Amino acid sequence: MEKLIMRRMHQGGTEEMILNFGPQHPSTHGVINFLVETDGEVLRRAVPDVGYLHRSIEKIAESVGYPGFMPYTDRIDYVAAMFANEGWAVAVEKLLKIEVPKRAQYLRAVSCELCRIASHLVSVGTMATDIGATTPLVHGIRERESINDLIEALCGARLTYNYHRIGGVAFDLPAGWPAKVKVFLDHFDKLLGEWDRLISFNEIYVKRLAGVAVITGEQARNYGLVGPNLRGSGVDWDCRRDAPYGAYPELQFEVPVGKGFRGTVGDAFDRYYVRVLEMRESARIVRQALAWLEQNEGEIMAKVPRKVKPEAGEVLSRVESARGEMGYYVVSDGTEKPWRVHVRTGSFLAMGIIEDLSPGLMVADLVALIASLDVVAPEIDR
């Protein structure tokens, strides 16, 4: 960074400018800084500077022990905390070699998919705001609040859920909950149609996104993009289907892939629209899983020893979070506290591609690129 500035200073006489974009900027989705070299409106390059939200969550894991780390995982990605919970639970269950009861797996699927809808609603809403349409965000947040109400009834919190436990989940369904979810989902399916008319196929919106910041499938793979960013580039990969875990092998759902809906495969619009389609599929999964839960009874917690003390070893868990594959790499040394925990998150990987994609973009398109990658600052830095 400094080198970059110094080099520019020594060259002198150019008309290019180096600007700080962020760290407090409404369209950076949290505290992220971009060092932007521009020539007028055209970018020479945008260098992301991450680390403003680093809270050393991985290090905290080494001092609080396995069950105690669960509430901290909520803080890794506060827009979609359920997945961080699940990833941690799956990792420790692997370490302990615990089989999770079926009912708990379905409860996890329901809670996670509701959370995915909530997260994507924020994502597509803020994306519209970044492009300049401020209305859709209000609609998205309104629906997200309904989901938050449902999740609050399920686990008692609206944002930091801490719902999953090592070996299962904390609570069973509250009375009358499935009916409420179904009412919401019926409303939500209608809403998605409305959403498409409101913003997705708005001509101005499409023109702003189609063909912008194209990431080819090969590029996406090389940069290790995950989740909707990867699928938006036409790569058909979804952890839930291709590396199945939990209840997903028994659930029917499609994996939407970018097809160049309104332009080129892998452009910003594809990444946006893949998310809209994913919400539809998530609603489908929730319906199926709820139907199963209503017909079947069972335990929601496996037998977990009072002291969680796995044998020495290392595991890697993968779950498909709203921001793509999320991985927990846990090394145990046989004590009650993990020796090392590493969290691999989608937003961090997405930040890596921005510098190489930015040359030649307009400044306004950089905003579209950042928004379409759906980065969340705490997930980048942990």
Next chain:
Amino acid sequence: MNQSAATYLGNIKDTVQSFWHGMSITLSYLLRRPTTIQYPDRTPLPVRDTLPPRYRGFLEVDADICTGCQACERACPIGCIQINLEKDAANPKQRVVTQFDIDEAKCMFCGLCVEPCPTGAIQHTREFEASQRSVRNLTFRWADPLKPFPVYKVAKGAEYFPRAPLGSLVRAKIEARRWDAPPPEFLPPEAPKPPAAKAPPPAAPVAKPSAAAAPAAPAPKPAAAAPVPEAKPAELLKAAAETAAPAAAPAAPAAPSPAPAAEAPVPTTPEVKP
């Protein structure tokens, strides 16, 4: 030329059309029932009564059924529960809880402490409105150090534990405290014990070197102490009582000794630290 004109006009048509779509949806919301709720003064019910029963608000401990097992303290990942058990002086077989503090300001309302409790003595309530000017007043003390409560003995095979209505205890605590109450208001009142009476004189010099030993916060400390003169002696008194054993403290103004003395009374609320 023809074609570009057609594209041009087509674009205009598309734009106007999608503009119309968006606007018609936005306008239709003018006619729907608003979803926004005006908080806090225009809700039909108090908000806490509209929350789901699993809501994780302030923690509440029913001392009548607490077994003093400290499972909740161990489960808490950030250590905001502090429990102290002692033998009852009158009846050595009976253990009593002399301290049960929960620092709700530190608490992240995760619910991990509620799960291992054998009797359900510690529970989340639906209370969440208890703002305090001083963050230290958010430490809820469920045991009175002067009147420690005896631990509850679980009868064999007991399934049901008589618990005070959930939320009533914590609400009483919240309502008893003004929002701008002076910070150490919750500290125990001055002990009427005769031996403690001669403690304050040695205590005063203890506090002064400690303030000097921590030059990071020499100014805020007297400032904070000034408006609460009635609570200050109580704390010093307790500090002195606890450091009674190394009684020579005032004679040795070395940094290590006074610092713990000042911190001793309330481990959850370090006062001297900046």
